[in-house]
Amino acid sequence: MQIKNEHYTGSWDMEKDVVIVGGGGAGLAAAVEATDAGAETIILEKQTRIWDSSTAISAGSFAFAGTDIQEKQGGRDSNDLFYKDLMSVGKQKNDPKLVQTYIEHQLNTYYWLKKLGVKWADFVSVVAGMSVPRAHLTDPLELVRILYRTARKQGALVFFQAPVIGLLIGERESVIGVNLQERTGATTRIRARKGVVLASGGFARDPRRLANINPKFAGVVATSGIGHTGDGLEMAEALGASVKDMEYVKPSFELHVNGNTSEDIALLFLSGGIIVNKKSQRYVNESISYKDTGLLTLDQPDAIGYQIIDQKIFERQVRLAKKSSIDFGLGLDDVKIRFLVKGDTIEELAHKIGLLPEALRKTVDRYNGYVDGGKDLEFGRATLAGNYGRPVKLDTPPFYSFETRAHFLSTYAGIAVDKDMHVLTRSGDIPGLYAAGEVVGGFHGDGYHSGAALSQAVVFGRLAGRNAANRQ
Ligand SMILES: Cc1cc2nc3c(=O)[nH]c(=O)nc-3n(C[C@H](O)[C@H](O)[C@H](O)COP(=O)(O)OP(=O)(O)OC[C@H]3O[C@@H](n4cnc5c(N)ncnc54)[C@H](O)[C@@H]3O)c2cc1C
Incomplete structure (x- = not known):
């Protein structure tokens, strides 16, 4: 046309x-x-x-x-x-x-x-x-x-x-x-x-x-x-x-790699999850705009980021989804749960999603140390999202991953x-x-x-x- x-x-x-x-x-x-x-x-x-x-x-x-x-x-x-x-x-x-x-x-x-x-x-x-x-x-x-x-x-x-x-x-x-x-x-x-x-x-x-x-x-x-x-x-x-x-045009970070509709979107990092690349490294302050995270993700190996959460975040987000019949990126409904990969330990999760277990364990331990110490020495995360909430440790098994790509x-x-x-x-x-x-x-x-x-x-x-x- x-x-x-x-x-x-x-x-x-x-x-x-x-x-x-x-x-x-x-x-x-x-x-x-x-x-x-x-x-x-x-x-x-x-x-x-x-x-x-x-x-x-x-x-x-x-x-x-x-x-x-x-x-x-x-x-x-x-x-x-x-x-x-x-x-x-x-x-x-x-x-x-x-x-x-x-x-x-x-x-x-x-x-x-x-x-x-x-x-x-x-x-x-x-x-x-x-x-x-x-x-x-x-x-x-x-x-x-x-x-x-x-x-x-x-x-x-x-x-x-x-x-x-x-x-x-x-x-x-x-x-x-x-x-x-x-x-x-x-x-x-x-x-x-x-x-x-x-x-x-x-x-x-x-x-x-x-x-x-x-x-x-x-x-x-x-x-x-x-x-x-x-x-x-x-x-x-x-x-x-x-x-x-x-x-300032940038793609958003939230879509599952195998997804293509708003039902396949998750923003678990805004509820306390972290984001790691294929080398198991964090690369962003997870609380910033997911547009900025989207742009940074394009520079990661295969342009992929894994949202990693633990059981307490999982349960909270499932409860949130149940509170409303409306699908949105924060709540975990059955469609989104289908996309999650689960591991009883961080090492098992890493193994299942093709990351190096030792490397992911180190990243999670370091992040939990920052939460304990009250300061994220690498990326400066001080909130859950925007100016709201406090970061939480990923310490309650099992653990979950949502493999994510940027999309427009x-x-x-x-x-x-x-x-x-x-x-x-x-x-x-x-x-x-x-x-x-x-x-x-x-x-x-x-x-x-x-x-x-x-x-x-x-x-x-x-x-x-x-x-x-x-x-x-
Ligand atoms: C999956 C998804 C989830 C989103 N979730 C949120 C959210 O939760 N919160 C939020 O704030 N934003 C969200 N957004 C963004 C938000 O939905 C859009 O920015 C907003 O709806 C745009 O409204 P609009 O009326 O400008 O465009 P639209 O609602 O898309 O309407 C534009 C219409 O113009 C028509 N059109 C285009 N060209 C022509 C033409 N030449 N002649 C005649 N018709 C034409 C199109 O076919 C379309 O129907 C989401 C977007 C998507 C895709």
Whole structure:
């Protein structure tokens, strides 16, 4: 599919107020807000159904601060702390204004989703980047269904198998519509009286762009939604849009070597496990963002890391999985347990996974010594995840290993936008063009605060949809 924008002055096959490219979390949230604001709205989705988007296939962990669930669990969280965590995990490279915009709307978005009927698990967890538990779990497919039904009920039209192949440009380089490729190969021109919202996701399935960013990314597997080929990004770039965070693109460390969906993801190192390479050596502070760990893993032998845990971590994570029917990376459910290799001793485990027993024993003993001494002399691990929790010793047999590789589930970089989600060039905005969700850059900076990709998609989608609808 070739992406190409076009200057256009001819007639139209269809007219709407707001045209949304992509029917995932950002696009559906945009449609709910746009229709609520009274705009005639259409979503164009290139896949055949709503459950192929990254939002639908995700692990369903949303970062929010200040919610009723946190309060019930006795946690103290605030916009200030959340802002600090986002900036800190992004190594202060994130766009502070964009992060602030998100912060201003995150909590009301949680309640907005709840009011629409989204059900949240009744506990919160800590994942990478969090100072306090703020990962809110929901069934992502059900969330997508709720947004879809709401948008449809409010009058939005949704076309499937409707890939947008380019933007249509009018006077003063403003965006006035889109070109849609029909199944027959014919092109349909849809006018957007008020605005076009790019909500087409990231570029995890654009190997050429990834290899250009870093040749090491060439063979890294993608697990994102299958539509993530960077179409919206390409359209916006061709119009001169600025991009952000491209230099920080990294794969995530969490996928089992034989896995390829979110069910095959485990983050046991964030619950106290360690990560070793094929030489049985630790190579990272396990508490940092799993994006950073992903990049470091590409430099290890065969680009593999083994998550190693003991029985007490195993039992805690099994209990966590039982608390919620929703699958996520921290809990150990039957699917993930199937991937674990077990050994009664560290030496037996090493033998079973093909590592040198003596070497793994030494690494675990050294790590346990650091925990006892209160200081990790090699990698400086002082927490379980982000700024939360204290490391624990691996001393309770049996022991387990989860053989892990890095993968691209998301790209966390893209188009520059302002606080109203207008797409920005170096000299101003592109009239009529908005962006939201993973296609946007500048929010994550050089890192990734878990759960913030999903919540960002909905928060920014809502803003983009409403602002496009209200454009004069
Ligand atoms: C396995 C997995 C687990 C994840 N888990 C989490 C998690 O727990 N927490 C978290 O915060 N993040 C998670 N993420 C990341 C998060 O899901 C995404 O960043 C987020 O859902 C992106 O939302 P979006 O609306 O931008 O993209 P999507 O939801 O993917 O929607 C984009 C849509 O645009 C469509 N599209 C693309 N190009 C075109 C075109 N040219 N024309 C028409 N349609 C087009 C696509 O087909 C797609 O349906 C996960 C991702 C994956 C893959």
